[in-house]
Amino acid sequence: MKSITTLLGGFALAITFVSCDAELIIGDPVVEPTLNEVLFSHDVWYLDLNSAQGNLDIPFMTRAFTLTFEYGTLYANNNLVGLGRAGSGIGIDVGVYDTYFDTLTIDHDIDGVHEFDVYVNSFNRIELRDTYSGTRYFLDGYSTSTFDYDKLFYNNIQYFLQEYGAWEKTYTSNAGAINEFDQENYLRFRPGTNADVFQSSQDRNAMTTGSIFWDYNGEYWVEDASAGSLNKHLTLDYDFLGNDYFDLYVIDDKTIELYHVLSGTTYEFKGRNFIQYKSSAATKSRLLDVDRARKEK
Secondary structure, eight states: OHHHHHHHHHHHHHHHHHOSSOOOOTTSOOOOOOHHHHHHTSSEEEEOGGGOBSOOOOHHHHHOSEEEEETTEEEEEOOSTTTTTGGGGTOEEEEEEEEETTEEEEEETTTEEEEEEEEEEETTEEEEEETTTOOEEEEEEEOTTTOOHHHHHHHTHHHHGGGEEEEEEEEEOSSSOOOGGGGOOEEEEEOOSSSOEEEEEOOSSOSSGGGOOOOEEEEEEEEESSTTOSOEEEEEEETTTEEEEEEEEEEETTEEEEEETTTTEEEEEEEEEEOOTTSHHHHHTTOOOGGGSOOOO
């Protein structure tokens, strides 16, 4: 238990000082919290993948934005669709966990059993170290009432676009000049090896997302309109036409608005075939590279 006891004393004192009812009497022994108490001390633990060290080869860890440990059940926010509402903010049930001294064992519903040594870095930051590979994951604790779900959503909006099998155009404004993008009826966004990619289709009224014929494949980027802004710019790279530039607005969890900057035309797209990221197959298709894993919450 050495790895956790050397640090949990500070954690225990932090709990004592923030409690309105607790009274610290000099000479009283400091009772260190158990690992279960540490994990349960915050509603959600945000996975800071940008600080992770080692081979990120555990799918459910790279998939999750947050983890929650609650009475032996593991919850995760894997999707940006429904973020902050699913499970009252803690996400969906993805497995079970158990603790033994400073060791955490997670049995994920799809990805199986993984074991971690737990180190407490501060009152609201812990480290999970994979006992097999040595990979280090860092988690920051929050309550659901103070966690900034909107900031997390908008800082990682490129992944939101990937959470539907296709985006179907449902509206084109009368205002705006005629342009080539008027012909596009479906968009799809996917992870790529070096950059995220999109596909577009001029199909009309496809019966299913699987029946859509994708006419074009290219790269796409989502950037802040200004540093830290919730307003976003979307660039679609069409090799034969050059880049198309849009102002991107999220209307709701399944509706986006694209304002075509050059023509002044506004389009609305509806998401079809929501992809819930829990299975290994879905996870491996978007295994994140740590250098561009996600922006800070």
